Amino acid sequence: MRLHVADHPLIAHKLSVLRSKDTDSPTFRRLAEELVTLLAYEATRDVRVEPKQIQTPVTEMTGVAISSPRPLVVPILRAGLGMLEGMTRLIPTAEVGFLGMVRDEQTLEATTYAERLPDDLSGRQIFVLDPMLATGGTLAVAIQFLLDRGARDVVAVCLLAAPEGVRLIEHKFDARANVTIVTAALDERLDENGYIVPGLGDAGDRLYGVV
Numbered sequence: 307m308r309l310h311v312a313d314h315p316l317i318a319h320k321l322s323v324l325r326s327k328d329t330d331s332p333t334f335r336r337l338a339e340e341l342v343t344l345l346a347y348e349a350t351r352d353v354r355v356e357p358k359q360i361q362t363p364v365t366e367m368t369g370v371a372i373s374s375p376r377p378l379v380v381p382i383l384r385a386g387l388g389m390l391e392g393m394t395r396l397i398p399t400a401e402v403g404f405l406g407m408v409r410d411e412q413t414l415e416a417t418t419y420a421e422r423l424p425d426d427l428s429g430r431q432i433f434v435l436d437p438m439l440a441t442g443g444t445l446a447v448a449i450q451f452l453l454d455r456g457a458r459d460v461v462a463v464c465l466l467a468a469p470e471g472v473r474l475i476e477h478k479f480d481a482r483a484n485v486t487i488v489t490a491a492l493d494e495r496l497d498e499n500g501y502i503v504p505g506l507g508d509a510g511d512r513l514y515g516v517v
């Protein structure tokens with residue numbers, strides 16, 4: 307597993323505003339999208355391209371185009387939905403699949419309540435979107451789901467990651483799974499309720515309200 311923690315003053319600035327408890331929901335949504343677009347630049351570093359002949363106004367040249375099959379973006383509902391627009395802005399030709407997952411507030415165990423993904427994911431480059439990597443339980447189930455359908459190239463894009471979650475993913479998936487985590491920050495730890503410290507609170511609630 308590879309871990310990339312973004313190191314950029316603009317990302318650090320936007321993330322600080324996002325973390326603040328005084329940031330309202332519309333601002334939180336906008337910032338989450340902006341941050342993902344910045345992270346997507348790093349997350350798509352190895353996106354596959356192929357040569358393509360193009361004609362400029364001056365001459366012919368060999369450019370590149372994103373290869374087929376198209377990359378697949380998979381937001382984990384709910385909170386990952388707040389990252390989708392920011393990601394597809396950078397790769398508008400990507401396909402989008404969905405995983406609906408929720409973690410039990412007491413046991414912290416993740417369950418899957420919805421799924422809409424291609425049956426065969428072999429050869430696909432997959433970008434999983436979830437703002438929070440806390441215990442890692444949700445992401446571990448999501449990645450296993452994708453691997454079971456043949457995926458071997460998964461990049462998880464997170465806004466915040468806890469060391470506990472990163473360790474779990476590292477422990478569960480060996481090099482053959484080819485998993486990369488790209489995050490805007492690696493925080494200190496989890497608290498006794500499984501929340502990331504210092505964190506930003508409950509990402510889903512801050513995006514969409516408490517349900």
Ligand SMILES: O=P(O)(O)OC[C@H]1O[C@H](OP(=O)(O)OP(=O)(O)O)[C@H](O)[C@@H]1O
Nearest residue numbers: 384385408409439440441442443444510
């Ligand atoms: O790493 P973990 O300990 O599994 O926790 C992280 C998960 O918790 C949050 O989702 P939540 O269950 O709150 O659902 P929501 O997005 O609908 O709010 C978050 O968006 C992650 O999916």
Ligand SMILES: O=c1cc[nH]c(=O)[nH]1
Nearest residue numbers: 440501502507508509
């Ligand atoms: O800090 C956390 C941990 C899990 N889910 C969240 O939304 N926030």
Ligand SMILES: [Mg+2]
Nearest residue numbers: 508509510511
């Ligand atoms: Mg939530």
